[in-house]
Amino acid sequence: MESDSMDLKVRELLKEVTLKYSPALTKHVNDTVSAIKDAIDKIPDKLKVTADEAPSFVRDIGVDKVEFKFKKLASIEIGGSYAIQCIVKPDINVDLFIWLPKVLCFHEKDYLNYRYHAKSCLYLSIIKKYLKFSSVKIEWSTPQNKARKPVLLVYPATELVGLPGFFVRIIPTENSLFTIKKLNLKRNNIRALTHEGIPQTTPKYNSSILEDMFLEDTSELIKKTFLGWKELGEASILLKVWARQRSSIYIHDCLNRFLISVILSYLASQNKIANSMRAMQIFRVTLNFIDGSDQFTLVSSVDKELFGRSQHSSMINGLQGCNPLYGPVVRIAKRWVASHLFSSCLVEEAVKLLVAHLFLKPLPFNAPCSCITGFLRFLRLLSEYDWTFSALVVDINEDLSPKDEKEISNNFMLTRKGYKENKQNVSAAMFLATAYDKASEAWTRFSPNVSELKRLVAYARSSANLLNKLILQDQIDSYKWECLLRTPLDNYDAVILLHRDKLPYPRHLFFPSELNQGKHMARGNASKVYQPFMSPGDFKGSLEELKNKLLVNFDPLRCFVGDLGKHFHCFHIELGIFLEAPMKQQFNVHVDQFSTSGAKRGGYHSDQNVEQAMKAIHNSTLRQIGVDYSREETCGFQGDGSDAHGQSSNAEANPISRTAPNL
Secondary structure, X not given: OHHHHHXXXXXXXXXXXXXXXXXXXXXXXXXXHHHHHHHHHOOOOOXXXXXXXXXXXXXXXXXXXXXXXXXXXXXXXXXXHHHOOOOEOOOOEEEEEEEOOOOOOOOOOOOOOOHHHHHHHHHHHHHHHHHHHHOOEEEEEOHHHOOOOOEEEEEOXXXXXXXXXXXXXXXXXXXXXXXXXXXXXXXXXXXXXXXXXXXXXXXXXXXXXXXXXXXXXXXXXXXXXXXXXXXXXXXXXXXXHHHHHOOOOOOOOOOOHHXXXXXXXXXXXXXXXXXXXXXXXXXXXHHHHHOOHHHHHHHHHHHHHHHHHHHHHHHHHHHHHHOXXXXXXXXXXXXXXXXOOOOOOOOHHHHHHHHHHHHHXXXXXXXXXXXXXXXXXXXXXXXXXXXXXXXXXXXXXXXXXXXXXXXXXXXXXXXXXXXXXXOOOOOOOOXXXXXXXXXXXXXXXXOOOHHHHHHHHHHHHHHHHHHHHHHHOOXXXXXXXXXXXXXXXXXXXXXXXXXXXXXXXXOOOOOOOEOOOOOOOOOOEOOOOOOOOOOHHHHHOOHHHHHHHOOOOOOHHXXXXXXXXXXXXXXXXXXXXXXXXXXXXXXXXXXXXXXXXXXXXXXXXXXXXXXXXXXXXXXXXXXXXXXXXXXXXXXXXXXXXXXXXOOEOOOOOOHHHOOOOEO
């Protein structure tokens, strides 16, 4: 009863403070943003900009060398609470991010002595001057009292009924203006700041520039996290109301609205909050993290994660600009990784770094001159590199010093310390080091593990040999080329076939794998409750009924895999699955449990273990997600005896080329 009363109060509060995103509001916002864009487009390129545009500001922060020539914006995008539909009344405003152009406006050393801050302000001053011709009201503002980082507030010429005080906040950002290394928190970037002649570190100053450079990546992370997650948005609104009542949301270095969204995104990424939670549960979990020392730990972890992602993104963007083939090679490499069910152990960022190495260190060859050449070298790198005794260092900007290289070497040796005693006792089996990640902690710290890497190497070797053969024989048979991206199902202990008509992307599969042998164990009928697509009859009801039927971003396949992992932790089960496009209609189970007696397949794992796992899946998780067991026939498959490397016990040389009729 008490719980129902609390839920009712929360519903009433949310109803009172949540903004309705009506067509009228959307039009009002779009019209205002369009007016701003039109005004900016009228500013002539190469217009000379001097300190006279904001003399007091430039004088107060004591900056020199601020002149530049105006260049049109690189990009404009709506962000903030409006973009994730988490605005809290009565503070109704929209953040408009503008990407400052590097060419003509900024020099490589403008991170020093407040030059970046001065030029950003001068750029906004020019925009303000031209906005005056658009009959809108413009004001300067300093969010959280950050006097050196002013933004523009633009009030539309006409006011929408029910939106008093609405404005658009213009916020400058740019993710590749400066080298991240120059903004290390231990550096001094205000030359006049010394103590007894010794330069002092300027962490707050450096952070003030870094937060602008990270803004794009952070906003993108927030958007992806909040998309389609109603309860997370409601929890965000509750937290903003809570923070506002404590007057902390407008103060410098406070728990502001943006930081609340970052914290929620971080908690979601760490599985501290789940889709099954209600808004009030998420609210309580978040408060527990914010409370006391947890807040500092959390914020530090968020900063570290975002810092790494931003640096990675910045470096990769620079490399792609210099090498047009880099992107296509990455795409085919990612497709290969996904096709052979390695996406869960070799993340996208790691693939990008591996391909980057091919372009940065191509010797004894030149950089790849075609997608096929780049793909072949990617496979050769995976299969031939000495991952056990060598770190792979990817120095995209060539800014690793001898001291950095020694630090990387020491970090690598620490991960191999226990190798002699136990060859499985290796952290970061694939050690990828960069300027921002000298200990291989960002992308490959925990995966692939030793056994996963062995399988990855075996598949890469097989694919490389097949690709080399196809090239030498000048093959034009499409089926043989497809085998490069078609994984053999008989290399797995078990295969679970899913009902294709229940998947949201049933046809997003390029080259289906085949299944022509094995022991059938169980079959279940699909749930009649869930349908991935709406029928014409669904549109005959009211708008509210239609909204209730709409499941945004719901992926039953992901939920299924998550449930398997939770319920069967007693087995070490490797689940190979297509978690990125294309979506596949089956996924594979590899049981990796040692047996003490009666073991088959060289003592590695037994048929009995496999059968136990499959029965457990049949009796528990499948039933929980709504499978109808009115009849038990056949649904699964017990494999032929493949080992963990993807090689079968019948010693077939090429696991990639073993295929059979389509499912």
